[in-house]
Amino acid sequence: MLELRKIRPEIFMTTHTSRFAHWRREAQSLLRLAGPLIVNYLAIAGINFADATMAGRLGAPELAAVAVGGSVWMLGFIVALGLLMAISPIVARHFGAGNPELIGRYTRQGLWLSIFLGFGLLGLSHLFVAPLLDLVGIDIGFRALTVDYVHTIMYGMPGMCAYMALRFTSEGIGQTRPIMYASVLALVVNVFGNYVLMFGKFGAPALGVIGCGLASAITMTLMFVFLLTYMYRHEVYKPLKIFIRVSPVHMSVLKEILHLGAPIAVTITAETGLFAGVSLLMGTLGTEVAAAHQIAINFASTMFMIPLAVSAAITIRVGHALGRHDALEARFSGWVGISMCGLFMLGSAVFMLIMRDTVVSLYTDDPSVRHVAISLLLMAAFFQVSDGLQIGATSALRGYKDMRVPMYLTAIIYWGLAFPLSYMAAVTFKMPPQYIWGGFVIGLSLAAVLLTARFHFVTKAAIQQHHRLTALPE
DSSP: OHHHHHHOHHHHHHHHHHHHHHHHHHHHHHHHHHHHHHHHHHHHHHHHHHHHHHHHHHOHHHHHHHHHHHHHHHHHHHHHHHHHHTHHHHHHHHHHHTOHHHHHHHHHHHHHHHHHHHHHHHHHHHHHHHHHHHHHTOOHHHHHHHHHHHHHHGGGHHHHHHHHHHHHHHHHTTOOHHHHHHHHHHHHHHHHHHHHHHHTOTTOOOOTHHHHHHHHHHHHHHHHHHHHHHHHHOGGGGGGTTTSOOOOOOHHHHHHHHHHHHHHHHHHHHHHHHHHHHHHHHHTTOHHHHHHHHHHHHHHHHHHHHHHHHHHHHHHHHHHHHHTTOHHHHHHHHHHHHHHHHHHHHHHHHHHHHHHHHHHHHHOOOHHHHHHHHHHHHHHHHTHHHHHHHHHHHHHHHHTTOOHHHHHHHHHHIIIIIHHHHHIIIIISOOOHHHHTHHHHHHHHHHHHHHHHHHHHHHHHHHHHHHHHHOOOO
């Protein structure tokens, strides 16, 4: 090999140059898809940021109610998100294989599923939220406010579920711009709605946290109406024939979506449930700690929006490549995307370490809340890279429709290890809040290692199988 380098060094230079060019082209393709989704997720984070900061102006109890209530609402939302997210890899595969009418069929059934999920979750919230908060032992000082907030915001769940069914169809065919438009519209409507309904502007009653929930419910419904209108009118969706008829419920198609979506829902719920569970633990420690936790988790979630957007693009790119039966390109797309997620979160960690005091000052002037929030942001910096790698690997595996093993891994790691550690820190040993967050660091780090290893073995096996199927006979 050394002799070859001396004789023909340009061969190796060309190889390295072409690899870099390939990596750059793939990164650009991912970013083209992810760019509108980044705006989408940042707009969603902006909505959460606005809810938190505007609730904080009402007082610590209101901020804590939005924090804990938002975590409860998020559990229901994530279940629906995971089940409907199966539409994206299904659509991506059919799009890569050139089967547009099948995409329309799955979309119509996805809309039926969204109706069942949205109204089902709305009903369950009115039955079980109050008993759940009582069982957990949420501070009585803001428990009633939390129940009111959750009951109100859940009226937006049917619209949000229907929006997601259309959104994942649009994502699957690589059309991410309308999702960006819908989210920017939602940010504007939600902030204005908060201003009017929370503080009683323009003659409206001052509804406090109920106004915050109502503004969010209205916003979610408008997002569905906007995307439905856009997809109905735009030419790029015409070949899919989504709106040519109202299809009856086809259980076989719903079962296929649920078969893929259930593991995704469990996987996402395992991670989100970990964060929500820790939020509930923080809620038992008093108003100041719950408010500080909301500040730290809100900012960490905002930074997570970019790798989350890239991860959605990874699923699309991998699905398209596999639809074309290009196993090598699918593996390459996955690794490029995972690397990009990790690199961004490394930058996020550095930013948190340097600017955490300034960040907290954007949310509150309360010195007791500020002190706890700054310490929690320090802990958040330690799990940023792991969080980016695990979401990238999970999404790449989703493109392969490999959902069950990641489901088992994350469920065991987050709920067999991470949450028990946080629970013991909070309840058994009565440790300070930053130690409770130690469960995040341990759980996300282990998940990152195991999920990236899983992606390596799955993609290697897929390439070997492809070679066997395409090999010429002797």
